[in-house]
Amino acid sequence: MDNISITGAKIYFETELPVLGTFHITETQVNSWIVMAVITALCLFLTHNLQVRPTTKRQIVAEWIVEQVEKLVNANMGEKFRDFAPFIAAILGLSAFSSLSSLFGMYPPTSDMNTIAGWAILVFFMITFFKIKTNGFLGYLKGFTEPFAMFTPFNILSEIGTPVSMTFRHFGNVLSGSVISALLYAGLAGLSTALLGWLPGFLGEIPFFQIGIPAILSIYFDIFSSAMQAFIFAMLTMLYVSGAASTEE
DSSP states (O other): OOOOOSSSEEEEHHHHHHHHTTEEEEHHHHHHHHHHHHHHHHHHHHHHTOOOOOOOOHHHHHHHHHHHHHHHHHHHOOOOGGGGGHHHHHHHHHHHHHHHHGGGTOOOOSHHHHHHHHHHHHHHHHHHHHHHHHHHHHHHHHHOOOOOOGGGGHHHHHHHHHHHHHHHHHHHHHHHHHHHHHHHHHHHHHHHHHHHHSGGGGGGGSOOGGSSSSHHHHHIIIIIIIHHHHHHHHHHHHHHHHHHHHOOO
């Protein structure tokens, strides 16, 4: 289908369901499942036939990834959150692979706000869970009145603002990179036509300025920026969750 959802992703399938209303499958959902399938296949490949002592480069790479993620979690959350490492690895992998899927001509799931919002809401529930676990439910509610009861509305807005800020920070950076790349690509085509359109025959129709320059810029927008945004989202997750577990209201 050629329909486009409000998030910019194509709608591949749409139907009306009783009670639930309109149900549709978008390009974001399809590409998200493709990314998850790729990550699953990669994990199975790296962890296949493990030995007590690594004898293959595949196992060495797998152990190195585990060690690096555990070091990251221990450094930012503490030893008691060591079991949190798989979740952080999943966040890093999903975010990075989703954004990097644009290199293969796919619509990156991280360019859809629904994807990032889902992750942020999950993190928000985890933050709330650890706050209640640490301070008790009444202590959690009392925290909204600190330092004075008149600050309660602002504290509630601050609490709600956590998933909102995480969503827009990640989504905005990924989407802006895609928009800038598209505008630059179109601008280079126009510049090529303006400066080299006088060339005879088909040579005047070749967008010479589109050759090489977009590929160089994609190193930042598609690779560096994607990895950086995945790292930032994971860092915020670790800091918020560990802070919620260690703070006494």
